[in-house]
Amino acid sequence: MRDGQAHRWCERCGGRLAGDNGGGLCGPCVAGRRELRFGPPQVDDAFWRTGAMREALGSWHMGRVLKAYRTHPWHAKPVPQETVGHWIGLTQAQLSRIENGPAPQELDKLMRWAHVLGVPGDLLWFKLPAHRYENTDRRAARKEEPPDMEAMERRAFLARGIAVTVLPALTVDDLRHLAAALENAHRYADAHLTQVLRNQLTSLALDDGSRGAKKALPPVLGILTAIESMSRSAKGPARQEILAVGSTAAEFAGWLYRDAGMTETSEHWRDRAVDWAREACAAPLQGYAMLRKSQGCWDNRDARRMGELARAAQHRAWRLPDRVRAEALQQEAQSMAMLGEPLRSVEGKLDAAREVLADVTATDDGAAESEPRSGYSMATLDLQTAICLAEAGQPMRAVELYERCLAQNTLSYRDSGYFTSLMAASLAEAGEPAEAATAGATALRVAEATASGRTVRELVRLSVRLTPWAGLAAVRELRDAVYSGTSGPASRRRGATEASRPAQG
Known part of the structure; x- marks a missing residue:
């Protein structure tokens, strides 16, 4: 030099x-x-643990992960979409749509792409099979263009992935039955298999309230992937049964994504739930999915659409079980309160819901297996009534009702945090900022322990409402914790009585 x-x-x-x-x-x-051009480079563990990469992985959106990978500073220059698409078997246009569109949901594709890039399993929101997809590795080593997977290879890879995600909950015989149905749904997708999948969904719903959406999503996505695969070759009544289970699973996935704060993906799955219920000729499931779509409107405070969907869900053509019908009546009352209708009209609609519930004697309303099975109860209706009172300008009445319901300790851990955040909002509206901040801090600890984006969203709203009292120490601490994403040491998770479905707002 x-x-x-x-x-x-x-x-x-x-x-x-x-x-x-x-x-x-x-x-x-x-x-x-x-x-x-021959395949992804070898990168060290630190590559995946940079801020931008962790943020993309935390979004549960593989398109964002692929984009963060391409633009990682380690590459010096961004890797072209055409190159990354070549690695994972996509065109440049297809990869662009995945990066900029809704989150991909097909579990077999997510696992395959993660394998190709070498994403560490502990950073993913789904589990990976124990063995890498060997054909992709061999083709990369030979520096050949990877063709589309043959049907047999895809089924084998899919079966391994579903076994990993659902294995802890299935017997060996049930796993063999599932693998056979993936190979030949027309022959092996029978009533026993659909009942096994229903049982798994029921178990996951019971566990969801304490463990949170991130734990429940991998097996639910595994079940959905199996249903999508089997529905392509199943025929007649067997296909209708499969799609009926699929509608229930899709609605549950919509709920899980809603709780995680991923509204767009939640809507995708609830739309899928409606479509599959229609194909299955399962009228009650169609009405139930509409009700859940109505409840999702609460997150964005879209009162008008909430009411329209709640009324549509009550149409007699759907033949809803009584518990679900009562829930739809309450949801309509909630939209009426948000739109400023007289309190007596709102309370009249809530009274109608109570009358329907008063006639229910069996937990499942005698519903058939293919019909929606709701855990809606008088206690749940009381919580929803508190929401209606708050929206109708009666915050202290709402607080009293929230306190009474929460004291009963019948909610799941996750739901107790959510309704505590709503009670905090009512306290703020009633001019009690210190008490609101204390309740909000409690809700934040629960939200972090259960990864409930839905609760965090309500706490962000609470922080805005508390702005006039930002000088108070409790308010300042809550706002700092909400916006920094931390609330100190996580509280010890306590046991709770689980409802058969979450108490949705």
Whole structure:
């Protein structure tokens, strides 16, 4: 190097560049970029644990993960979409749509793409099979263009993935039955298998309130992937049964994504629940899915659409079980309160819901297996009545009702945090900022322990409402914790009595 000439360093690895190197990369890194056309480079663990990469993985959106991977500073220059698409078997246009569209849901694709890139399993929101997808690795080693997977390879890969996600809950015989149905749904997708899948969904719903959406989603997505695969070859009544289970699973996935704060993905699955219920000729499931779509409108405070969907869900054509019908009446009352209708009209609709519930004697209303099975009760209706009172300008009456319901300790841990956040909002509306901040801090600890984005969203709203009292120490601490995403040491998770479905707002 000539005297006085400053050292220059490789933009990718940080090594010193030769004096006659006029570019920004050293020789090995230039060669490495040429090798990108054959497959992903080998990266260390730190690559995946940078802020942008962790944020993308935390979004549960594989398109964002792929984009963060392409634009990672480790590459020196962004890897083109065409190159990454080549690795995972997509065109540039397809990859662009995945990066900028709704989150991909097909579990077999998510697992395959994660394998190709080498994403560490502990950072993913789904589980990976124990063995890598060997064909992809061999083709990359041979530097060949990877063709589409053959049908047999795809089924084998799918079966391994579903076994990993659902294995803890299925017997060996049930897993063999599921694998056979994936291979030949027309022959093996029978009533026993659909009942097994229903039982798994019931178990996951019971567990969801204490463990949170992130724990329940992988097995639910595994079940959905199996249903999508089997529905392609099943025929007649067997296909209708499969799709009826699929509608229930899709609605549950919509709820889980809603609780995680992923509204767009939640809507996708609830739309799928309606479509599958229609294909299955399961009228009650169609009405039930409409009711759940109505409840999702609460998160964005879309009162008018909430009411329209709640009324549509009550149409006699759906033949809803009584518990679900009572829930739809309450949901309509909630929209009426939000739209400013007289309190007596709101209370009249709530009274109608109570009359329906008063006639219910059996837990499942005698509903058939293919019909929605709701855990809606008088206690749940009381909580929803508190929401209606708050929206109707009666915050202290709402607080009294919230306190009485929460004191009964019948809610799941996650739901106790959610309704505590709503009670905090009512306290703020009633001019009790210190008490509101204390309740909000309690709700935040629960939200963090259960990864409930739905509760965090309500706490952000609470923080805005508390702005006039930002000088109070309790309010300031809550606002700092909400906006920083921390609430101190997580509280110890306590046991709770689980409802058969979450108490949705």
